[in-house]
Amino acid sequence: MSFDAAMRLAIEQAELVKGGTYPNPPVGAVILDQGGEIAGVGATEPTGGPHAEVVALRRAGARAAGGTAVVTLEPCNHHGRTPPCVDALVAAGISTVVYAVNDPNAVAAGGATRLAESGLKVVAGVLADEVAGGPLREWVHKQRTGAPHVTWKFATSVDGRSAAADGSSQWITSEAARADVHRRRGACDAIVVGTGTVFIDDPKLTARLPDGSLAERQPLRVVVGEREISSDANVLNDDTRTMVIRTRDPHEVIKSLSDRTDILIEGGPTLAGAFLRAGVIDRILAYVAPILLGGPITAIDDVGVLSIAHAQRWRFDGIEPIGPDVLLSLVPK
Numbered sequence: 359m360s361f362d363a364a365m366r367l368a369i370e371q372a373e374l375v376k377g378g379t380y381p382n383p384p385v386g387a388v389i390l391d392q393g394g395e396i397a398g399v400g401a402t403e404p405t406g407g408p409h410a411e412v413v414a415l416r417r418a419g420a421r422a423a424g425g426t427a428v429v430t431l432e433p434c435n436h437h438g439r440t441p442p443c444v445d446a447l448v449a450a451g452i453s454t455v456v457y458a459v460n461d462p463n464a465v466a467a468g469g470a471t472r473l474a475e476s477g478l479k480v481v482a483g484v485l486a487d488e489v490a491g492g493p494l495r496e497w498v499h500k501q502r503t504g505a506p507h508v509t510w511k512f513a514t515s516v517d518g519r520s521a522a523a524d525g526s527s528q529w530i531t532s533e534a535a536r537a538d539v540h541r542r543r544g545a546c547d548a549i550v551v552g553t554g555t556v557f558i559d560d561p562k563l564t565a566r567l568p569d570g571s572l573a574e575r576q577p578l579r580v581v582v583g584e585r586e587i588s589s590d591a592n593v594l595n596d597d598t599r600t601m602v603i604r605t606r607d608p609h610e611v612i613k614s615l616s617d618r619t620d621i622l623i624e625g626g627p628t629l630a631g632a633f634l635r636a637g638v639i640d641r642i643l644a645y646v647a648p649i650l651l652g653g654p655i656t657a658i659d660d661v662g663v664l665s666i667a668h669a670q671r672w673r674f675d676g677i678e679p680i681g682p683d684v685l686l687s688l689v690p691k
């Protein structure tokens with residue numbers, strides 16, 4: 359198997375555990391035996407558990423000797439809740455380590471150097487962009503900035519409407535797109551809406567599986583705004599925890615969630631406009647449906663732009679068909 363193919367498998371493994379490894383990063387690892395065949399795969403286990411390399415090494419057993427470890431993040435070089443992964447790789451007799459992203463965390467970094475000093479061949483940067491923009495996006499952002507990564511996600515008709523003229527908005531996008539949203543909910547740490555969405559849609563804001571049952575992992579639900587919401591609101595049901603933040607200040611909201619890594623803004627046009635004006639959005643995910651709604655209810659309110667010269671400019675970093683819809687991923691230009 360090629361290094362690229364093994365790294366893609368490691369990325370898939372990492373995506374499976376995204377959201378469940380805090381404060382550790384969601385990492386995937388694949389061990390190839392001496393003949394280049396897959397001997398073991400693994401991903402970071404929940405907090406306090408072994409790192410991806412150790413899980414994959416255990417599965418590979420004796421076949422790891424003389425083989426290659428393919429890992430999405432530079433193996434760690436420090437003793438945290440578990441011993442350094444570099445020691446485990448050396449002890450297993452691995453001869454080559456291939457990884458994607460350098461560890462930005464000064465405490466754990468230095469793994470590549472230690473491995474090279476121990477006589478292993480080290481190949482860095484394989485599919486680095488795919489990993490840094492994929493499973494490690496939010497964790498790397500938090501390591502670099504100290505702040506949580508904030509994504510605004512919305513569903514829209516192709517003409518930029520988030521509801522029909524009478525306010526009805528369920529469902530703009532397809533079942534496939536909604537399943538993708540539920541998967542993302544299960545992988546994030548908090549979902550934020552404004553009181554307006556609670557009053558109009560009364561959403562549960564839980565992560566659900568295609569059969570409607572609750573996913574194993576639920577993010578914190580967050581409602582933002584000065585009005586009091588009804589104690590009967592679905593968002594306050596017993597499915598999982600909810601935080602109500604009585605403010606309209608996006609910075610205050612982010613501060614209240616500063617211990618989190620991955621925040622999903624799912625509010626309506628008012629909240630989205632406020633967060634975009636405040637400059638606190640790191641990524642936009644637009645699920646665009648091939649329908650036309652017209653009318654006055656736009657997907658986003660004022661973003662503080664009065665002339666085209668002052669337009670907020672973003673760039674596409676991903677375009678993906680999902681069923682009949684398209685998912686656009688944008689990051690600041």
Ligand SMILES: NC(=O)c1ccc[n+]([C@@H]2O[C@H](COP(=O)([O-])OP(=O)(O)OC[C@H]3O[C@@H](n4cnc5c(N)ncnc54)[C@H](OP(=O)(O)O)[C@@H]3O)[C@@H](O)[C@H]2O)c1
Binds near residue numbers: 513553
């Ligand atoms: N298509 C989509 O993806 C999508 C997603 C969500 C909702 N929606 C639709 O959006 C509609 C609801 O729109 P909405 O704009 O009322 O919902 P919203 O943005 O979720 O909530 C708006 C409320 O948030 C509070 N708020 C918090 N911070 C604010 C700030 N900085 N500035 C102003 N207000 C702030 C205000 O309530 P207080 O008065 O309590 O302070 C405001 O009325 C519904 O029809 C829903 O279906 C669509």
